[in-house]
Amino acid sequence: MWYSFVMVAVFGLVFQQFLSYRDWVDWSTKDVMNVNPGACETIIKEGGSEDITHIGNGIMLMSTGFGFLGPPGKMKAVDLNNGNKVITLNMTNIPSREDFLSSPHGITTWRDPDTGIFSVCSDQLFLYVVTHPPSEDHIEVFEVLKSLTLRYVKTIKDPKFDFMNDLVAVGKDKFYITYFARFRDYNRYMMETLMGMKNGAIFYYDGHKAREVASGFHLPNGINISPNKKVIYLAEAAAKKIRAFRRDSTNNLVEIWSNNIGTIPDNIDVDPDTGDLWIGSHPIGWKTIDTYFGSIPPCQVLRLKMHENTISEIEMIYQNDGTECSSSTVASYTAGKMIIGTVHAQSLVCDVGYLSKN
Incomplete structure (x- = not known):
């Protein structure tokens, strides 16, 4: 009797997990409708641009070459005011390590407000890059010079930096960073994903060490901050949710809302x-997972219109079946132009002819 009860309970849990996984990967969805905001130009044909950030004046920085166990990646820039020109950035002062800039992932910048006042140097800008060497993750820190050269400054390490994804700087060498999953080994990582294990978290690095400030997430991915620096936004990939957290005086996080956006x-x-959020997303999850068997993942860009740090409306700006853009990870908008990045395929710049008003 007890054996039967246990078997029924186990079957119920397994079936429930199967239904949850089926919904997450959009198993019944085969195709998407193509949507363009205007003319689009492919500026990178392969190699991707996993993360992108705008540093002003139409200059976008991007991390390219993401892929575990592959060759070192590169940092590039796109000048939207100069024919969407792509520039591979030169680096100076770099360390002689074989794992330097291995699989560059999430990036963030921080502009020092004190420079230009009492400092000889003006408008000092720092770039932080999540990288994935074989044994542990690193944060590589650069100063972005006026010539768009990157001067290596330091490498930040911490015992908690195991399998990280994205980060957002809130001060010099201070940032929030997403702990994506517990296991670095691919097989155990896939088990963690399939079983719905909520091992993900957000850490705060204070310039010396990291500490956990929020937890219980299933594959937390991108992270960013509101213009007033009071609210942290998190993309929880496996839950298809955007979460918002209030920062307190000690840099701890208190969740204030979560919203299911119906896509990864x-x-x-x-x-x-x-203050609007621009989200690179994956509308058909199983095609993103099934790339090794020939599937072409589609792209999608959403604009989450914000009012007082909460979502007032969701607007689809771009969507493609994968023929023009495959597996979108990020989108950034400025002055009527949008740049879209992908895991390891194309990068696009699109004219945005129309945006609804807030």
Whole structure:
């Protein structure tokens, strides 16, 4: 009798997990409708641009070459004011390590507000890059010079930096960073994903060490901050949710809302003028997983219109079946142009002819 009860309970749990996984990967969805906001130009044909950030004046920085156990990646820039020109950035002062800039992932920048006042150097800008060497994750820190050269500054390590994804700087060498999954080994990582294990978390690094400030997430991905620096936004990929957290005086996080957006969100870009969130996302999850068997993952870009740091409306800006853009991870918008990045395929720049008003 007890054996039968246990078997029924186990079957019920397994079946429930199967239904949850089926819904997450959009098993019944085969195709998407193509949506373009205007003319689009392919600026990178392969190699991807996993994360992108706008540093002002139409200059976008991007991390390219994401892929575990592959060759070192590169940092590139796109000049939207100069024919969407792509520039591979030169680096100086770099360390002689074989694992340097291995699989560059999430990026963030921080502009020092004190420079230009009492400092000889003006407008000092720092770039932080999540990388994935074989044994542990690193944060590589660069100063972005006026010539768009990257001067290596330091490598930040911490015992908690195991399998990280994205980060957002809130001060010099201070940032929030997403702990994506517990296991680095691919087989155990897939088990963790399939079983719905909520091992993901957000850590705060204070310049010396990291500490957990939020937890219990299933594959937390992109992270960013509101223009007023009071709210942290998180893309929880496996839950198809955007979560918002209030920062307290000690940099701990208190969740204030979560919203299911019906698609797998990747990175989050925040419009500094409107506060709107631009999300690179994956509308058919199983095609993203099934790439090794020939599937072409589609692309999707959503604009989450914000009012007082909460979502007022969701607007689809771009969607493609994968022929023009495959597996979108990020989108950034400025002055009527949108740049879209992918895991390891194309990068696009699109004219945005129309945006609804807030």
